[in-house]
Amino acid sequence: MFHEYRSVVGDGDQAVLYCTPESMYPITVAAGKVFNNKYGSFHHDDMIGVRYGSKVVSHDGRGFVYVLHPTPALWTQIVPHRTQILYLPDISFISLYLDLRPGKVVIESGTGSGSFSHSIARTVAPNGHLYTFEYHEQRAATAQREFVEHKLTDVVTIEHRDVLANGFGKSGIADAVFLDLPAPWDAVAAAKEALRSTTIGRICSFSPCIEQVQRTVLALDEHGFSEIRMFECLAKDHEVRTVPLPDIAEAIGGNKVSFRPAKGDRRKRRRDEEPAAPGASDDPGEGGVLVSKPVNAARGHTSYLTFAILAPGPRSP
Numbered sequence: 001m002f003h004e005y006r007s008v009v010g011d012g013d014q015a016v017l018y019c020t021p022e023s024m025y026p027i028t029v030a031a032g033k034v035f036n037n038k039y040g041s042f043h044h045d046d047m048i049g050v051r052y053g054s055k056v057v058s059h060d061g062r063g064f065v066y067v068l069h070p071t072p073a074l075w076t077q078i079v080p081h082r083t084q085i086l087y088l089p090d091i092s093f094i095s096l097y098l099d100l101r102p103g104k105v106v107i108e109s110g111t112g113s114g115s116f117s118h119s120i121a122r123t124v125a126p127n128g129h130l131y132t133f134e135y136h137e138q139r140a141a142t143a144q145r146e147f148v149e150h151k152l153t154d155v156v157t158i159e160h161r162d163v164l165a166n167g168f169g170k171s172g173i174a175d176a177v178f179l180d181l182p183a184p185w186d187a188v189a190a191a192k193e194a195l196r197s198t199t200i201g202r203i204c205s206f207s208p209c210i211e212q213v214q215r216t217v218l219a220l221d222e223h224g225f226s227e228i229r230m231f232e233c234l235a236k237d238h239e240v241r242t243v244p245l246p247d248i249a250e251a252i253g254g255n256k257v258s259f260r261p262a263k264g265d266r267r268k269r270r271r272d273e274e275p276a277a278p279g280a281s282d283d284p285g286e287g288g289v290l291v292s293k294p295v296n297a298a299r300g301h302t303s304y305l306t307f308a309i310l311a312p313g314p315r316s317p
């Protein structure tokens with residue numbers, strides 16, 4: 001389901017119920033089951049047979065949800081967090097720089113909540129493979145269960161393993177290695193061993209602290225990696241809003257500036273959003289001007305991305 005598309009909702013499908021951008025729920029569609037939330041009761045029988053993207057109305061007719069086809073991008077927004085996870089800006093940037101595409105073999109550690117694993121799996125499918133390693137036993141088991149439910153086991157193999165102590169147990173098979181570990185420098189030798197010797201191998205390490213970057217860069221250099229580069233990916237969301245326009249003549253004349261009377265703007269504001277300006281309106285005809293505004297002025301740092309390549313050739317330790 002995550003790497004194959006179908007247009008009609010079927011019994012047994014994984015689907016995402018979309019209520020608002022902040023409330024989406026993963027479900028396994030099953031005849032006879034009911035999904036309940038504050039918007040109402042939604043019978044799975046009403047979903048089976050409709051096209052993905054359809055609106056399904058609650059049984060009392062007052063609420064509705066959209067039934068969406070699952071994608072890795074949606075999963076990243078709703079995945080139950082067992083750990084810190086990778087978000088879409090980093091996922092897309094890393095996928096591009098690691099040159100991930102169908103047929104590629106990728107090694108990842110740790111699996112964590114499986115946010116990035118889902119995107120890698122979809123990208124390398126149908127004939128590539130992701131080997132992902134996680135040393136926390138319960139996290140590995142939960143991720144394995146999700147890979148089964150999401151029908152990804154033909155492209156993902158998860159192993160419960162301490163890769164810092166025991167390496168990946170793979171030799172010369174990978175096109176790319178992705179590390180999201182507390183001590184990535186200790187996994188660089190194992191990454192080198194796992195990369196193919198006949199083509200360019202690529203590595204990325206995702207670390208929140210610059211000291212981790214420094215140690216990883218030294219290890220990469222020591223093990224013969226080249227083109228070592230580091231990036232920080234910061235995202236800025238925009239949304240379309242109407243803001244009030246002051247009366248320019250009054251402003252120039254030094255008078256108290258007036259705004260058109262407040263009307264509308266009944267949209268619920270996010271907690272981190274600035275309060276409504278006087279006279280703000282969601283209706284562009286109400287004396288305001290329609291603008292695109294960043295939701296958060298500056299989103300916090302997630303991690304540094306350190307990339308390097310390993311040229312083809314014999315692998316000396």
Ligand SMILES: C[S@@+](CC[C@H](N)C(=O)[O-])C[C@H]1O[C@@H](n2cnc3c(N)ncnc32)[C@H](O)[C@@H]1O
Pocket residue numbers: 083084085086109110111112113114115116117133134135136139161162163164165180181182
């Ligand atoms: C931040 S999480 C990874 C999140 C993941 N990238 C995602 O997008 O969901 C880091 C994971 O690395 C695992 N880990 C830490 N040390 C490890 C080791 N030596 N071997 C394997 N996994 C390890 C942790 O248990 C944790 O689940």
